[in-house]
Each structure stands twice: as structure tokens, then as C-alpha cells.
Amino acid sequence: MDLQNKVALVTGGGTGIGRATCFALASRGATIAVNYSRSRSDAEETVQLINNEGGRAIAIRADVAKDQNVREMVDAIVERFGTIDLLVNNASMTRHISFDDLEAATEDVWDELYDVNVKGMFFCARAVAPLMKKRKQGAIVNLGSIAGQTGLGSSLPYAVSKAAVHGLTKSLARALSPCIRVNCVVPGAVATRWWAGREEQMERLAPQLLLQHISTPEQIAHMICAVLEQEAMTGQVITVDSGQTL
Structure with a gap:
């Protein structure tokens, strides 16, 4: 799929992988809706940088964990740009909890992580699916994590939520075929603000x-864009981790 002139919604698009994806898509000629929940200034800066380079982007607030928020966001994007061709389900959150501290994995923590990391991705996919089906094409990329493959990560609920994202990808690929392709990009350690305060740990891991x-x-x-472009692939969970899981 040529990304030129496509309309892309990137959740959590103001920071980290989301921001880099917004820039990468814009450089390929896509129009970008930069979703944010709390990072308004980051999202607005991302939009400004894209527009300054001759691209087209808007910032739009929505809590992806709330279905009505998601539906209203999608309606607003359609009113502005006419449709949504691409969805990058990037918005995620975590809590740093020791794995052996099961009591710290409270009901509230489970609900918070699942609401954003799993249900939020489903809500966004469901909201854009009718638009893509109407045009008989569309592509969705979910952001997973090697935590969902290894069972290790910032917390037990986070690792389990990301394993659910991998499963959600396969189920959505079946549910939305043949018009809509759904794949999952699974990063390992990535140099983002999630490492804030743990930079030494990151430096020890690299070698x-x-x-x-x-x-x-x-x-x-770059991998997210490549997956969006690849028309012969759906339901795949693709690891990009510098060999971390081997």
C-alpha cells in the first residue's frame, strides 16, 4: 500500500515510538491525526514540526480506554479529513512492579493496564473498521512487546496485557479480513522515556x-511503516529487538 495521501491515526502519537511513527508516516506523504491523552504539549509540538515541513497533521485528545472518547475522536477526524485509512495502536502504559510482589498487582492496576493496552486497541480498531471496509482497504498495526512473549517486563500485568495484544492482533486479522490487514510490531528495549531513571540499566543491557x-x-x-505498506501480510506478530529474545 502506498502511504501517500492516506489518513493515519496514531494513538499516543506525541512521544517516543508514536512520535517517530508520526514523523515517518508524514515523510511518506500521509496525513496524521496525533492522538494524546495527557501529553498535550508533546502532541502539539509533533503536529507543529510536521506542518512546518509541509505535512498535514492535527492533535486530538481522547482516552483510548473509553469507547465513547474513541468514537468521538474518530468522528472528528472524519469530519476534518474525510476518512481514516491507517491505524497505529501505539498508546500503552505500565506500572513498575516487582514480579515477586503479587500483592502490588492490585485490581486497579490490572484494570488500568488492560483498559489502555488491550481494550483501547480494540475500541480504536472497532471504530475505524467501518471506514476502512467502506473503502475496501485499510491497515492496522498494534504495538506489542517482547514482555508478552517472554513473560518478563516492567510488571506482571503489563507482560500479560501485551500477550493479549498479540492474541488480539490475530483475532482482529480474522474478524476484519479481507479488506483490513492487522499486524503487530513487537519491540524489545527501545530508547524512550520509559527508561527514565534507569538509564544505567539500559546501558548495561545494550552489550x-x-x-x-x-x-x-x-x-x-520504520518497521511500522513497512508493515502498513505490505499488502500480502496479516495476523503476523513481528519482533524487532536487536536479538534480545534469542
Whole structure:
């Protein structure tokens, strides 16, 4: 699929992998809706940078964990740009909890992480699906994590939520075929603000990876764009981790 003149919604698009993806899509000629929940200034800065380079982008607030918020966001994007051709389900959150502290994985933590990381991706996919089906084409990329493959990560609920994202990808690929392709990009360690306060840990990890470097948001964004473009692939969970899981 040629991304030129396509309309893309990127959730959590103001920071990290989301921001890099917005830039990468804009450089390929796509129009970008930069979703944010709390990072308004980051989202608006992302939009300004894209528009300054001759692209077309807007910032739009919505809590993806709330279905009505998502539906209203999609309606607003359609009113502005006419449709949505591409969805990058990037918005995610975590809580840093020791794995052996099961009591710290409270009901509230489970609900919060599942609402954003899993239900939020489903709500966004459901909201854009009729638009894509009407045009008989569309592509969705969900952001997973190697935590969902290895069972390790910032917390037990986070790892489980990302395993659910991988499963959601396969189920949505079946549910939305043949018009809409749904795939999942699974990063390993990426140099984003999630490492804030743990930079030394990141520096210790890098030499242990087969490629001996932590992935950048731009590298993950490049893969997301490649997956969106690939018309012969759906239901795939693709790992990009510098060899971390081997």
C-alpha cells in the first residue's frame, strides 16, 4: 500500500515510538491525526514540526480506554479529513512492579493496564473498521512487546496485557479480513522515556544484545511503516529487538 495521501491515526502519537511513527508516516506523504491523552504539549509540538515541513497533521485528545472518547475522536477526524485509512495502536502504559510482589498487582492496576493496552486497541480498531471496509482497504498495526512473549517486563500485568495484544492482533486479522490487514510490531528495549531513571540499566543491557545496541524509536517506526505498506501480510506478530529474545 502506498502511504501517500492516506489518513493515519496514531494513538499516543506525541512521544517516543508514536512520535517517530508520526514523523515517518508524514515523510511518506500521509496525513496524521496525533492522538494524546495527557501529553498535550508533546502532541502539539509533533503536529507543529510536521506542518512546518509541509505535512498535514492535527492533535486530538481522547482516552483510548473509553469507547465513547474513541468514537468521538474518530468522528472528528472524519469530519476534518474525510476518512481514516491507517491505524497505529501505539498508546500503552505500565506500572513498575516487582514480579515477586503479587500483592502490588492490585485490581486497579490490572484494570488500568488492560483498559489502555488491550481494550483501547480494540475500541480504536472497532471504530475505524467501518471506514476502512467502506473503502475496501485499510491497515492496522498494534504495538506489542517482547514482555508478552517472554513473560518478563516492567510488571506482571503489563507482560500479560501485551500477550493479549498479540492474541488480539490475530483475532482482529480474522474478524476484519479481507479488506483490513492487522499486524503487530513487537519491540524489545527501545530508547524512550520509559527508561527514565534507569538509564544505567539500559546501558548495561545494550552489550548483551546480539546487535549490541538498544533500538531507537525511529527504527521501530520504520518497521511500522513497512508493515502498513505490505499488502500480502496479516495476523503476523513481528519482533524487532536487536536479538534480545534469542
